[in-house]
Amino acid sequence: MSGALVDGLVWEVRVRGDGVPLLLLHGFTGRGSSWGAHATAFAREFRVVVVDLPGHGRSGIPSDPARASVERSADDLASILDREHCTPAHVLGYSLGARIALRLAAVHPGVVRRLVLESPSAGPASEAERAARRAADAQRADRLERNGIRAFVREWEHEPVLAGLLEMPRAKAEQLRAQRLRNSAAGLAASLRGAGQGSMEPLHGRLAAIRAPTLVITGALDRVGRGRADVVVAGIPGAKLAVIAEAGHTPHLESPAAFRSLATSFLKENSAA
Helix, strand or coil: CCCEEECCEEEEEEEECCCCEEEEECCCCCCHHHHHHHHHHHCCCCEEEEEECCCCCCCCCCCCHHHHCHHHHHHHHHHHHHHCCCCCEEEEEECHHHHHHHHHHHHCHHHEEEEEEECCCCCCCCHHHHHHHHHHHHHHHHHHHHHCHHHHHHHHHCCHHHHHHHHCCHHHHHHHHHHHHCCCHHHHHHHHHHHCCCCCCCCHHHHHHCCCCEEEEEECCCHHHHHHHHHHHHHCCCCEEEEECCCCCCHHHHCHHHHHHHHHHHHHCCCCC
16 A cells, blocks of 8 residues: 555555564654665564655645644554554554554554554653643744755754764765655654644553553663653553663664664564464
8 A cells, every 4th residue: 555545644655574564653754764674674574564654755744733643643553554454563663653653552452462662752741841842843843944854954963862873874874864855844844843742642641551562672872762761661561671782862773783683572572462
């Protein structure tokens, strides 16, 4: 399937491989193809479903940013997986994708078989924190629309949370930049306003209801993200934590072999679960 229409919004959806379904959810400024070699390797073990999240890649750009929200995206993905006869599916999400995966597991438990969350967040706990994050994301979106995608990507590459990527080999860094530049200013602005951490419903109160076996992967060098990951692990019954020593916020890019080994081993563990 490609160009799936869900509740008025077009989603880019691609499926390959055989076996237990595995949904991959990328982060902000990414797209389904950002999973690259990971998706290729996973497709040898699973039936891999990759999507472009709203405002990213070839998926639609909603006129109302709320249509790109974490909540609406989780609902859409439940419908997409059902249409593809891919339920229950393993779900692996990174950052923005991890927040959507977390919502999917909490609100649509029958859809999720096993859950892998890379650098997740349950959202800011207080209204003051949420308001501050909404304001910061609105300012980013304004700059993006005013200055264009190239200026924004240069700025985004130097966000403190992504510092670990500054040491990437030049060829890989250029490839990552090219992927980001294939997004549009309007699409990323909609995602910032609609799906930012300050705009999502905090999930702290829903974590205890998640029954899918869960693995949280975080980088030891991600000082802010480690705390957020610890909150998620503490809230989900039986959740496991894996810390990759030499990685920051993006273990799948900074330590790809370790990341994929952890994820694959967990997803294949007790495969009847």
